[in-house]
Every structure is written in structure tokens, then in C-alpha cells.
Amino acid sequence: MASKVLPITASLAVGYVLGRKFGGSAEGVNLRRHLHGNLTLLSRQERKLAAALIQAGHAHIFRSWPAPGIRDAEKRRLLVAAAAQLGSVAPGLEEERLAVLLPPSAPQQPKLVEAHGDARADKYYWLRDDDRKAPEVVRHLEAENAYTKAVMADTEALQEALYAEMRARIKEDDQQVPARSHGYYYYTRQATGQQYGIHCRRAVPPGAGPATETDGVDESVPEEVLLDENARKEALGVSYYSVGGAETSPDQKLYAWAEDTVGGEKYTLHVKDIAKGTELMKPIPGMSGNFEWAADNATLFYVVKDHLDRPYKVLRHKIGTPSEQDVVVYEEADEAFYVGVGKTRSEQLIIISSGSAVTSESRFIRADEPEAEFRVILPRVQDTEYSVTDRGSWLFLTLRDKARPNSELLVAPLGEPGKAEPLIPHSRDVKLEGVSLGRGWMVVSERSGGQQRARVYPLPLDPAKQGEAALLRPQAGALKGEEVVFDEPAYSLSAYLTGDFDANVLRMSYTSLTTPSTTIDQDLTTGKRAVKKVAPVLGGFDSSRYTTERLWATAADGVKVPISLVYRKDLAKLDGTDPVLLNGYGSYEISNDPYFSSSRLSLLDRGFVFVIAHVRGGGEMGRYWYEDGKMQKKANTFSDFIAVAEHLCGRGSGQGGRVLASPSKLCIEGRSAGGLLMGAVLNARPDLFHAAIIGVGFVDALTTMLDDTIPLTIIEREEWGDPAADPQVYAYMKSYSPVDNVKPQDYPHILALAGLHDPRVGYWEPAKLVAKLRELKTDARLLLLKTEMGAGHFSVTGRFERLKEIAFEYAFLLKTLGMTRVPLAGAGAGAQGAEQAGGAPAAASAPSGSKL
Numbered sequence: 001m002a003s004k005v006l007p008i009t010a011s012l013a014v015g016y017v018l019g020r021k022f023g024g025s026a027e028g029v030n031l032r033r034h035l036h037g038n039l040t041l042l043s044r045q046e047r048k049l050a051a052a053l054i055q056a057g058h059a060h061i062f063r064s065w066p067a068p069g070i071r072d073a074e075k076r077r078l079l080v081a082a083a084a085q086l087g088s089v090a091p092g093l094e095e096e097r098l099a100v101l102l103p104p105s106a107p108q109q110p111k112l113v114e115a116h117g118d119a120r121a122d123k124y125y126w127l128r129d130d131d132r133k134a135p136e137v138v139r140h141l142e143a144e145n146a147y148t149k150a151v152m153a154d155t156e157a158l159q160e161a162l163y164a165e166m167r168a169r170i171k172e173d174d175q176q177v178p179a180r181s182h183g184y185y186y187y188t189r190q191a192t193g194q195q196y197g198i199h200c201r202r203a204v205p206p207g208a209g210p211a212t213e214t215d216g217v218d219e220s221v222p223e224e225v226l227l228d229e230n231a232r233k234e235a236l237g238v239s240y241y242s243v244g245g246a247e248t249s250p251d252q253k254l255y256a257w258a259e260d261t262v263g264g265e266k267y268t269l270h271v272k273d274i275a276k277g278t279e280l281m282k283p284i285p286g287m288s289g290n291f292e293w294a295a296d297n298a299t300l301f302y303v304v305k306d307h308l309d310r311p312y313k314v315l316r317h318k319i320g321t322p323s324e325q326d327v328v329v330y331e332e333a334d335e336a337f338y339v340g341v342g343k344t345r346s347e348q349l350i351i352i353s354s355g356s357a358v359t360s361e362s363r364f365i366r367a368d369e370p371e372a373e374f375r376v377i378l379p380r381v382q383d384t385e386y387s388v389t390d391r392g393s394w395l396f397l398t399l400r401d402k403a404r405p406n407s408e409l410l411v412a413p414l415g416e417p418g419k420a421e422p423l424i425p426h427s428r429d430v431k432l433e434g435v436s437l438g439r440g441w442m443v444v445s446e447r448s449g450g451q452q453r454a455r456v457y458p459l460p461l462d463p464a465k466q467g468e469a470a471l472l473r474p475q476a477g478a479l480k481g482e483e484v485v486f487d488e489p490a491y492s493l494s495a496y497l498t499g500d501f502d503a504n505v506l507r508m509s510y511t512s513l514t515t516p517s518t519t520i521d522q523d524l525t526t527g528k529r530a531v532k533k534v535a536p537v538l539g540g541f542d543s544s545r546y547t548t549e550r551l552w553a554t555a556a557d558g559v560k561v562p563i564s565l566v567y568r569k570d571l572a573k574l575d576g577t578d579p580v581l582l583n584g585y586g587s588y589e590i591s592n593d594p595y596f597s598s599s600r601l602s603l604l605d606r607g608f609v610f611v612i613a614h615v616r617g618g619g620e621m622g623r624y625w626y627e628d629g630k631m632q633k634k635a636n637t638f639s640d641f642i643a644v645a646e647h648l649c650g651r652g653s654g655q656g657g658r659v660l661a662s663p664s665k666l667c668i669e670g671r672s673a674g675g676l677l678m679g680a681v682l683n684a685r686p687d688l689f690h691a692a693i694i695g696v697g698f699v700d701a702l703t704t705m706l707d708d709t710i711p712l713t714i715i716e717r718e719e720w721g722d723p724a725a726d727p728q729v730y731a732y733m734k735s736y737s738p739v740d741n742v743k744p745q746d747y748p749h750i751l752a753l754a755g756l757h758d759p760r761v762g763y764w765e766p767a768k769l770v771a772k773l774r775e776l777k778t779d780a781r782l783l784l785l786k787t788e789m790g791a792g793h794f795s796v797t798g799r800f801e802r803l804k805e806i807a808f809e810y811a812f813l814l815k816t817l818g819m820t821r822v823p824l825a826g827a828g829a830g831a832q833g834a835e836q837a838g839g840a841p842a843a844a845s846a847p848s849g850s851k852l
Contacts, residue, residue: 050079125703137764152811155812175187201226205221299317308712314331338715346389349364359380377395389437396411429448430447439502448622514543537598548564557636563611563613579665583611583670603813611648615629648661680738749781751809
């Protein structure tokens with residue numbers, strides 16, 4: 001039977017023509033007259049909303065309503081949806097519309113969770129379903145999604161505008177800077193209108209000389225497509241697609257890749273003949289995405305996961321044989337250790353690494369002896385980690401232990417790794433982060449004072465004759481490495497040798513909050529350099545309109561906490577009246593370094609100040625910084641973030657009178673462990689913040705860490721502690737675990753994000769947090785849960801779909817700030833700027849002040 005209720009869009013179209021006849025008249029607010037007997041089915045708030053619609057000139061909406069009892073639910077939905085779509089015409093409707101919307105109410109089914117004589121009644125434990133299929137759970141998540149969509153309905157036009165801005169800044173037919181290897185240039189490109197990468201290569205022309213800083217692809221050479229992710233996704237008919245690893249065989253004739261089509265980070269391994277395009281083996285499912293070729297072009301080593309998603313076992317597969325015959329070459333028995341396999345840059349050695357949060361062990365074979373037995377390099381010692389690379393007959397080990405927390409570089413004979421000698425000694429002030437080795441060069445990545453840098457060292461060209469021990473003699477001059485740094489106050493830098501092992505090219509990837517990702521190559525033999533690419537930003541983007549700063553806040557214990565921020569010079573007032581978005585993470589020694597985001601321009605060009613709090617628990621200031629924000633010192637992460645917020649608001653010690661934010665406009669965001677940070681500071685200081693985005697947040701930390709059937713719990717004990725075994729750890733975690741500390745108080749506006757198939761943070765953690773907040777919070781501010789039903793920890797995969805997610809998050813912030821109709825300012829702001837500037841990308845120039 002056809003509905004007698006007018007479609008919303010048709011109803012609104014009529015309203016624009018006729019509705020204003022009723023606006024403001026006494027007759028227009030006569031509900032009984034206009035609702036045709038339907039008055040009694042509406043609640044008091046719904047009546048107020050109907051009256052507001054009529055007062056605004058939209059009485060026509062109700063003219064076609066049938067009698068009471070007929071399609072009553074649809075009438076209510078129409079009422080709310082109409083108000084959302086009319087928000088731009090009559091903004092005053094929004095308050096009434098939100099009052100009508102009722103959020104889902106999660107049933108309370110208390111489950112006692114006991115430890116150390118303490119019993120907690122977890123009312124929402126039932127939201128956990130490891131199979132992700134329980135009807136009552138799916139219904140609840142879908143109801144939350146529907147509520148979120150309804151609340152955000154008035155921002156749909158804004159979301160579309162934000163998406164259009166962001167997409168207009170992207171050069172859709174873009175291409176990576178190629179990497180030259182084994183006679184080919186390898187690169188990934190994107191095509192206009194397509195969401196996923198296309199992995200390609202072109203042959204190096206015959207007679208081409210060695211790689212230099214000007215080396216590049218010859219476009220006249222035919223392109224070979226190795227893997228088109230767009231075509232692959234379409235052929236599989238899946239909504240989610242992600243490639244975990246992809247690699248050609250040493251002879252460059254075969255291509256292997258691992259793909260995930262669900263979002264749960266369980267990959268399937270494929271191998272194909274490049275020339276023929278045919279697959280050579282039955283796909284191997286259930287692996288981690290990590291694999292490596294042996295030198296014979298026929299053997300693959302790959303890693304599989306256990307029932308808790310732990311990569312724990314390495315198998316050897318021979319192309320052409322059934323996978324059931326694959327040989328286990330290593331199995332890690334300790335459930336706190338994860339396993340990986342890889343090859344050194346020289347391609348001489350295959351390394352199996354096994355590591356927990358603080359301890360590691362590696363073993364190796366020669367790549368040309370795939371059936372040999374793997375040999376341990378250095379036996380595992382608790383709280384000692386090392387990584388390995390090689391050159392000739394020598395091993396280079398980057399080692400960290402309690403005596404050398406910032407790591408030191410050692411060198412040892414390949415056959416006698418126990419005889420390692422220091423090459424670059426430990427420093428309390430400089431953290432050694434990585435080493436890139438070539439035949440004639442060594443690049444060491446370092447971090448000091450919160451900034452990244454690199455040093456380049458020449459190496460003896462005949463190590464077999466001279467021995468790497470020559471490097472240890474100061475008179476050899478090898479320790480006088482040239483420094484690579486940049487002048488901006490805050491940036492990210494990656495420096496490494498590119499190309500084949502014999503090549504002499506240093507590649508530097510640089511970005512900052514104002515500088516798009518920039519790739520620079522340098523020929524180390526001549527010192528000449530070339531800017532290979534500046535990531536294009538369409539729409540007339542001009543980096544000189546923006547500025548970045550590095551500030552320092554004083555934490556509660558007197559420690560100085562670094563802050564990075566960016567704003568547009570002509571828009572930010574820097575007087576406390578600007579909207580501010582403060583980002584934080586602070587776990588796992590991960591450095592939350594500044595980087596450029598073209599999407600972020602949609603905030604900056606609306607007057608936002610974007611800020612990163614480099615809190616303890618991260619790695620920005622070295623190993624000590626990390627260790628001072630984990631285990632029984634985790635509270636430092638939270639107090640650091642609060643100190644940064646106070647500093648921005650002009651309340652911190654040493655602030656100097658400068659006020660950059662106010663609690664009424666200070667928004668915060670964090671993902672995963674950063675979501676735990678968000679939850680903790682919202683419970684502790686809700687008065688300090690206006691709105692928060694909690695992305696896939698680890699917010700039910702105590703309950704999760706008590707349950708070793710949940711993936712990651714065992715390995716995470718070296719990050720958070722073991723509350724099941726230690727009552728002090730239990731009490732400490734209970735004091736900050738966000739779900740356990742929700743209380744009856746006012747909270748800021750909150751948007752919580754989850755992924756149904758997330759193997760790292762169960763979707764139920766954000767769901768439980770929202771349910772408990774709905775139960776206890778005392779304010780009427782927005783509280784939304786949005787669960788991606790077809791994605792995992794890293795949300796959606798398509799580049800344009802991800803832009804839609806960002807647009808949604810930005811629209812949430814703008815809605816809470818009353819900024820939904822604040823336009824972009826000037827050129828450099830996306831679609832408007834692209835039209836004005838003809839879509840010109842940012843100019844290709846190197847960041848200033850680099851030294852080498």
C-alpha cells in the first residue's frame with residue numbers, strides 16, 4: 001500500500017513555496033487545527049517541535065497526515081527528519097529536534113568481575129560478542145548508529161561540503177616517487193575516481209648508469225601493473241580491502257601479496273607469475289600479512305596467527321607444493337611474544353624476530369640456504385631488545401637494555417655475534433632509532449630534544465679486507481657523520497638509503513604541520529640533491545599563510561612537555577577565542593610527530609588552531625620519556641595532557657600570559673591508546689574541554705587486561721601491568737580505566753568511534769563507555785557512538801571513504817561549536833580555492849635549512 005505521508009523531500013519543496021504564508025501567525029501555531037487529530041500521539045517535546053515547524057512556516061508538512069493510528073511511527077520520523085533538513089532555514093528548530101530524539105538505552109545485565117577480593121558489577125558486559133553476530137548486540141549497535149545519523153542529520157550538507165573541500169585538494173591521478181631496485185622502478189599510483197592503489201613497475205632502460213639524485217622513470221618504457229587493488233576488490237565483491245604486504249621474487253618474475261577483506265587483520269597469501277598473470281598456488285589464509293622470499297625464487301617464509309590473533313609461527317612454503325606440506329621453521333611458545341620475518345637490506349640474510357613489549361630475540365639463515373636451520377643471534381634477556389642488519393661478513397645491532405635505554409649501535413662478526421663491540425655508544429640525550437646500511441654508507445636515525453635528525457657515515461668499501469673493526473678507530477674518521485636536520489620548529493623526518501645495496505642515494509622524506517610531504521634525493525658521492533616530489537595540494541594552497549610553533553608546558557611534577565601547533569596567520573586571533581583541536585596519544589613509545597594533512601585545512605581555514613600534546617608514554621623525548629608514562633607511571637600521560645590544556649588556556653605555570661584556548665572552545669581527540677587518554681582526562685577534568693572524539697578507544701582497560709582470552713592482553717602486560725596477578729596494578733588501573741571511572745557529572749560533547757571487526761580494541765569497549773555515560777552523566781550534551789560495521793581498527797580503507805569519515809568527525813566538532821555555517825576563508829581552502837587558482841598544486845621546493 002502506498003504511503004499517504006508525503007516524502008520528506010517533496011514536502012520540503014512545497015514548503016519553500018507555500019509555507020511562509022503561515023510563518024509567525026497566530027493561526028500557524030494552532031496545533032490542533034494543523035495536526036488533524038494527531039496531537040494526542042505526540043509527546044510534549046514532539047508537540048513543541050511541531051509548533052516550531054509551523055511557526056517557521058512549514059505547516060504544509062502535516063496536511064497529508066492520515067488519522068491517528070495509521071503510520072504513527074512514520075509520522076514521528078518525518079517530524080524529526082523535517083526539522084533536520086530545515087535547520088539551515090530555521091536554525092532554532094535544532095534544539096527542539098534534539099530534545100525529541102531519544103538515544104538507545106542499553107539493557108543492564110550485571111556480570112560480576114572479581115579480582116583480589118574486589119567485585120565490580122559490569123552492567124554492560126553482554127555487549128561483548130567475539131563472533132560479532134549476536135542479534136541483540138548487532139541491534140544495539142545499529143540503533144546507536146541510527147541515533148547518531150539522526151542527530152547529525154542537520155549536518156549532512158556540511159559533511160558533503162567538507163568532503164568536497166577535502167577531495168578537491170587531492171590530485172587524484174597521483175604517483176609515488178619510484179624506488180629503483182633490480183633493474184626496475186617500482187611505484188604505486190592512484191587513478192582519478194578510484195579509491196585504492198595500483199602497484200606498478202617499469203624497467204630501467206638498457207645502458208642506464210647507476211642511480212643518482214636525478215634518476216627517474218622513463219615514461220616511454222611500458223608499464224607493468226603488478227596489482228590493481230581497485231580491480232581486485234571489485235572482483236572479490238567485498239566492501240573492505242587492504243593489502244598487508246607485497247613483494248616481488250628476487251628474480252623479479254613472481255609477485256606475492258597478502259590481502260584482508262574483512263578488517264580483522266587476518267590475511268590471505270597469493271603468488272602469481274607476473275608475465276602470465278596467473279596464480280601459482282592455492283591461497284594461504286589465516287596469516288599475519290608478513291612474509292619473505294628466499295633467494296631461490298621458489299621458497300616463501302610466512303607468519304600465521306593463533307586463536308588470539310598473535311603472529312606466532314613461521315612456515316616455509318615451496319611454490320608448487322600443497323600448503324599442507326609446509327614446514328614449521330619456528331614457533332614461539334611464549335604468549336607474550338609476537339613473531340615476524342624479514343630480509344636484511346643486503347638481501348643476504350633472512351631474519352626471524354620474536355618480541356614482547358620490552359624483550360626481543362632474532363635468528364637468521366642465509367637467504368640462499370632456505371632449508372638451513374635458523375640460528376639465534378643473541379639469546380633473549382628480559383628487558384633487552386635488538387634489531388639486526390648486515391654488511392659483508394659483519395652484523396650491525398641496534399641494542400637497548402636497562403643500562404642503555406636510548407640504544408647503542410654495535411658491530412660483530414657474522415659468525416660470532418657475541419663478540420659485538422660498540423660503534424655508536426649510548427647517550428642519555430640522544431635516542432638511536434634506526435640504521436640503514438648500504439655497501440658504502442650508513443644512515444643513522446636519531447632523536448634529540450623532541451626532534452628527529454639523521455647522520456650519514458661513509459663506510460670502508462672493502463669490509464672483507466679491512467674489517468668493520470676499522471670503524472671503531474677514531475682516526476678512521478668514520479664517526480664524523482654529517483648531520484641532516486631542518487629549521488622548522490617541529491617536523492617529521494625519515495632518512496634512508498634507497499635503491500639497490502650498492503647505490504649511493506640518500507632519500508629524505510620530510511613533512512611538518514605546514515609543509516606537505518616532501519621527498520628529496522641526494523647523491524652521496526657528489527653531494528648533489530634534488531626535490532623528487534612535494535605532495536600536491538590543489539586549490540591554491542600557500543604554506544606561507546600558516547605557521548607552526550613549538551611550545552612547552554610545565555607538568556604537575558615540573559617536567560617540560562613539548563607542544564606542536566599550527567594555525568592560519570590571518571584567521572587565528574590567539575587570544576583564547578579561537579576553536580582549538582588538541583590531539584594526544586602517549587603510549588608504546590610511539591612518537592606522535594607533526595605531519596601535514598590537507599584534510600586538516602578544512603579546520604584551519606575556519607579559524608581552528610590544531611595542537612599536538614607530546615605527552616609522556618610516547619617516544620618523542622627518548623626512552624626515558626616512554627618509561628615515565630607506562631605501567632605504574634601511566635598517570636603522567638594524563639596529567640601531562642591536562643597540563644598542556646591548562647597551558648593553552650593560560651593557566652599553566654611558565655605560561656607567560658599568552659592565552660590560546662578556552663574550555664568553551666577546546667576540543668580534543670585521540671585514537672586507540674589515545675582514546676584511553678581521552679576517556680581518562682574527560683573523567684578527571686570534564687570542565688576543561690568542550691568536545692571530544694574518542695576513536696576506537698582502549699577505554700575498558702581494566703576488564704580487558706584481566707581477560708587473557710582477548711587478543712593482545714598478554715603482550716600488553718608489559719605496557720600496562722598485570723592486574724590479574726598484582727593487586728597494586730589492579731588498584732592502579734582501576735583508578736584510571738575510563739569505563740570504571742564514569743561518574744554523575746557534566747561531560748563535554750562526545751563522539752565515540754568503533755570498528756566491529758577491530759582485533760586490537762574490541763568494539764564493545766567504546767559501546768560500554770557510551771552506555772555507562774548515558775546512565776550516569778548529568779548534562780544534555782551530545783553523546784554519540786558510531787560503529788563501522790564492515791571495518792576494523794583502522795576504519796574504512798578507500799581513500800575517499802576515509803575522507804567521508806573525517807568530514808563526519810569535523811562536522812561533529814563544528815556542530816557542537818555552533819560553526820556549521822562558518823565558511824572557508826579565502827584560497828587554499830579546497831573547492832573554492834581550486835576554482836580560483838585553477839587547481840594549481842603547491843610549488844615543489846625543498847624545506848629550508850636542511851644540512852648535509
